[in-house]
Amino acid sequence: MKRTAKFLIPLALFLIAVGFLFKGLFLDPHEVPSPLVGKPAPAFTAPLLSDSGNSFNTADMKGKVWLLNVWASWCVACREEHPVLVAIAKTGIVDTYGLDYKDTDLEAQAVIDENGNPYKQIATDIDGKIGIDYGVYGVPETYVIDKKGIIRYKQIGPITEEAFFSKILPLVKELQK
Amino acid sequence: MKKLFILILLLTNAAFAGDAKPLADDPVIEARLKAMSSELRCLVCQNTTLADSTAPLAEDLRKEIRVQMRAGKSDQEVVDYLVARYGDFVRYRPPVNNETALLWFGPFLLLLIGGFVLFRVLKKHAGSDDIQGEDA
Numbered sequence: 001m002k003r004t005a006k007f008l009i010p011l012a013l014f015l016i017a018v019g020f021l022f023k024g025l026f027l028d029p030h031e032v033p034s035p036l037v038g039k040p041a042p043a044f045t046a047p048l049l050s051d052s053g054n055s056f057n058t059a060d061m062k063g064k065v066w067l068l069n070v071w072a073s074w075c076v077a078c079r080e081e082h083p084v085l086v087a088i089a090k091t092g093i094v095d096t097y098g099l100d101y102k103d104t105d106l107e108a109q110a111v112i113d114e115n116g117n118p119y120k121q122i123a124t125d126i127d128g129k130i131g132i133d134y135g136v137y138g139v140p141e142t143y144v145i146d147k148k149g150i151i152r153y154k155q156i157g158p159i160t161e162e163a164f165f166s167k168i169l170p171l172v173k174e175l176q177k
Numbered sequence: 178m179k180k181l182f183i184l185i186l187l188l189t190n191a192a193f194a195g196d197a198k199p200l201a202d203d204p205v206i207e208a209r210l211k212a213m214s215s216e217l218r219c220l221v222c223q224n225t226t227l228a229d230s231t232a233p234l235a236e237d238l239r240k241e242i243r244v245q246m247r248a249g250k251s252d253q254e255v256v257d258y259l260v261a262r263y264g265d266f267v268r269y270r271p272p273v274n275n276e277t278a279l280l281w282f283g284p285f286l287l288l289l290i291g292g293f294v295l296f297r298v299l300k301k302h303a304g305s306d307d308i309q310g311e312d313a
């Protein structure tokens with residue numbers, strides 16, 4: 001009996017290793033956890049899309065839960081995400097603010113005109129400096145920011161319907177309380 | 178015709194010379210940037226260093242590093258700036274902290290366990306005749 005138990009140890013270790021490797025198959029190495037989650041959202045003021053005379057200021061957002069969606073007209077995954085953002089806007093549960101990343105007003109406006117505008121306001125980040133402050137490395141990325149201006153969640157890649165209902169919506173509801 | 182061709186060549190060359198103005202003429206900063214960015218990961222194409230990557234984000238980050246170095250920031254301050262935004266993942270040499278403890282010390286732990294098992298097995302056999310018999 002003791003002999004069999006010993007004989008099984010390498011097999012058990014092997015199975016544990018297989019377990020970890022199997023889990024690894026379903027992890028996306030592109031989803032790098034952001035060190036900014038739990039930290040204050042970097043403050044910025046940026047001109048609005050197609051309205052550079054006015055600007056968006058993070059300070060104005062205090063006291064409300066909001067989504068900051070980083071997108072661009074040149075980003076293919078953003079087009080995929082766009083209808084989901086429009087649907088979220090229609091529910092009226094939470095306001096999404098856009099950050100148009102390394103884009104031109106002309107092209108970004110064309111996308112909005114064609115597909116609808118899910119954003120309360122769209123700030124522009126032409127040289128990508130705000131993006132660097134937020135640790136953006138691939139658009140689209142979305143931040144859930146609470147009433148105190150703390151980043152609570154970062155969605156890397158497009159918000160899918162599934163991600164919205166399973167992660168973002170419950171979190172937003174919790175933060176709005 | 179030939180003259181015109183030469184004229185066009187000269188003109189376009191002049192235009193290129195204007196465009197390709199180096200971002201930083203300071204060789205010291207370039208050397209520091211090169212050394213530092215070889216130790217940093219480009220997040221867009223993750224198996225490439227920031228030094229070698231041609232991704233637009235890598236270009237932006239190199240530009241930002243130059244700006245900060247020219248402003249007199251130390252290498253450590255610049256790395257901290259990037260880590261604060263992109264996390265420890267940007268560093269090819271992960272720092273020793275709670276999260277990476279297993280990564281750094283795991284192999285030694287395995288070595289210890291292996292050594293212990295080996296020791297036990299050898300000790301057990303030392304008492305018996307098989308090994309001595311084989312050796313003799």
